[in-house]
Amino acid sequence: MYIRRHQRKKCGKTHGYWELVESVRTARGPRQQTVAWLGEMEAAGRSKIAATAMQRSEAEAPLFDTAEVQWVSVNAQRVRVENIREFGGTWLGLEIVKRLGLDEFFRVHVGVGHEAVGWSEVILTLIIFRLTDPSSELRVAEHLYPTSGLEYLLGVPAEQLNDDRLYRALDRVRPHKAALETMLKERLGTMFDLDYDLMLYDVTSTYFEGQAEANSLAARGYSRDHRPDCKQVCIGLVVTREGYPLGYEIFAGNRSDATTLEEIVAGMETRYGTARRIWVMDRGIASQDNLACLGNRPYVVCTPRSSLRAWERELAGGDWTAIREGLEVKSCPGPAGTERFVLCRSVERQAKERAMHDRFETRIEAGLEAIQRGCQRRKQAVGVIERRVGRLLGHNTRAAGLFEVQISVQPDGGAAIAWHKRPEWQDWARLSEGCYLLRSNVPDLSPTELWQTYMQLTEAEAAFRIHKSDLRIRPVWHQKTERVEAHILVCFLAYVLWKTLSGMCRRAGLGDEPRKVLYELGLIRSVDVILPTQAGPELRLRCVSEPTPHQAILLDKLGLQLPRRLKMHKM
Secondary structure (H helix, E strand, C coil): CEEEEEEEEECCEEEEEEEEEEEEEECCEEEEEEEEEEECCCHHHHHHHHHHHHHHHHHCCCCCCCCCCCCCCECHHHCEEEEEEECHHHHHHHHHHHHHCHHHHHHHHCCCCCCCCCHHHHHHHHHHHHHHCCCCHHHHHHHHHHHECHHHHHCCCHHHCCHHHHHHHHHHHHHHHHHHHHHHHHHHHHHHCCCCCEEEEEEEEEEECCCCCCCCCCECCCCCCCCCCCCEEEEEEEECCCCCEEEEEEEECCCCHHHCHHHHHHHHHHHHCCCCCEEEECCCCCCHHHHHHHCCCCEEEECCHHHHHHHHHHHHCCCCEEEECCEEEEEEECCCCCCEEEEEEEHHHHHHHHHHHHHHHHHHHHHHHHHHHHHHHCCCCHHHHHHHHHHHHHHCHHHHHHEEEEEEECCCCCEEEEEEECHHHHHHHHHHCCEEEEEECCCCCCHHHHHHHHHCCHHHHHHHHHHHHCCCCCCECCCCHHHHHHHHHHHHHHHHHHHHHHHHHHHCCCCCCHHHHHHHHCCCEEEEEEEEECCCCEEEEEEECCCCHHHHHHHHHHCCCCCCEECCCCC
16 A cells, blocks of 8 residues: 555646555456545655555555544535535446346456456446436446446446447347346346246337448338337347246347247247246237147237127127126137137226227218318319228228228219218127137136236236336437347346346335336435545545435335445546
C-alpha cells in the first residue's frame, strides 16, 4: 500500500492530488485499487500517511483497524457530497445475476482474454440495463453506465466501456444460447421447485426500424404489433405453467405459426429429453398436420373457430356444467374415441364478441348507405362500386358474412347497390358468441382440469407483453442477422431476471409485482461524501443512501443486504 500523486489541468492551471493505493491480485493479474482520495497534502501529512500505509502493508493488516474507532476533526462547513448516482436498480439486477450464476457462466464460457475489461462484465451490463432501463447500446455507454453505480460494482471504468464494445459483446454472447437455456432451466427449477409437466408454446413478432436488408429473416407478414408496413421476425417461446422460460426460436417474419411447431418440439426434446409433457397451444398453431406431427405426445389445444360448426347441436343443447361464475363447459366424445373435446362458453367473452359484431355491423351498414347515396347522386362505374364494397367488407370482416350485397347496372350504365341481412348468419353468431372448443388426447383430465390447463397459456402471452412493454424488445434497430439474434437473446435473459425477481417476490409474500420492486429499490442512490479534515487532507467516502422504511421492508423480505460503503476503485 502506498500513496501516489496525480496531476489535473483545470482553467489552465495544474493541480496536484494524492491517493492511497493498494495492490491486489485479480484474475487478470495484479491491479491497483484506490483506497481513498487524499486531496492536496502537505509534506508532513504525506509522510505520516505513507508511514502508516507501509506499516500496515508489512503486517498484512487493513489500513483502518475495525476493532478501535479512530476519530478525526472535520470542517463541518466544507463537508459536501458529489457524484450522486443511481444504485439500487443495477445493484438488484447484479444480485439476481449472481443468484442465477450468470456471472460465473460468462466468466467460464466467454473466458478471460488480454483485454483490459473482461467480456463477461460487458455482457452483464447489457443484460442488467435491459432489465432496469431498456435502451440502445449508445445510450447505455454514454448516459446510463456513467451515471449508475454499476461502474463501481463491476469495477469497469466508464471511459473503457463504449458503444462499440457493447456491440461486440453481443457477438460474444450469441453462440452460447443453447447452453444458457439449459443452465437456466436447471437453476430456476432448483430455486423455485418448478414442474416441467407443461410446455406452453406461442408465437409473436417484433418489427424493425429500417429496411433490414442484411437480415435474411426480416420479412413482412402478419404483425401482432399492427405495423404491417415494417419488416419483422417471428419468435416462438416455450414457458412453464408458471411462465418461466424454457427456450425460444427465431423464425422468418412471413412464417406461418402452424409451420413452427415441429422445429420447436425437436429442439426442446433434444435439449431436455423426451419425457411425456403436455403441449399447450392456441388455435393458430393447432392445425391438423401439427396434431399428426405430435403423434402420441400429450396435447391440449384450442381448435379453429370454424370447427364449431360441427358441434352446433351440442352448442344449442343443455347439460352445461358451471365450473366458475360466468363459465360453462360441456364434454363431448371425439369421433374416433381417441380424443376428447370440451366446449367452453364464457359470459365475458360472449359480451365482448357481441359488441364487436354489433360495432362492425353498424360500420358496414353506414358504409353501404354512403355508397348508395353516392350512386343516386351521380353515375358510378360498376367496377368502382365493387371495389369500394370489397374494401368496406375487408376492413370489417367480423360482420361481413351478415350482408348479402347485390350490385347491378342501371339503364344509363351506372351502378346500383342493394343489400339485405342474412338471418341464418345472425342466428349462428348469437349461438356461437363466447364459445370455443378445446381438444386433447389426455384421457385422465376432467373438463375443468382441461380448461385450467389451456388457460395456463396466458403465461406465454404475459411473457410477450413483458418483453414488449417492460423490456422493449421492439422496435429492433439492428440490421444484421447475428446482431438481431443477440439482441433477442439479451431480452430473453433480462426476462429470466424479471421472472426470478417475480418468484422471489411471491416466495417472500410480496405478491407478483417485480415492476414495483424495481422502481422502489431503484430510488436508492450512491454518493461520494467529502470530509475536509483539520489536518488538511480530504477524506472521500463512497456511501449508499439509507433505505426508507418501505425499501428496508422490501430488502428484508427478499433476503437482500444492501451495502453501506463501496470501495474506491481506480477508475
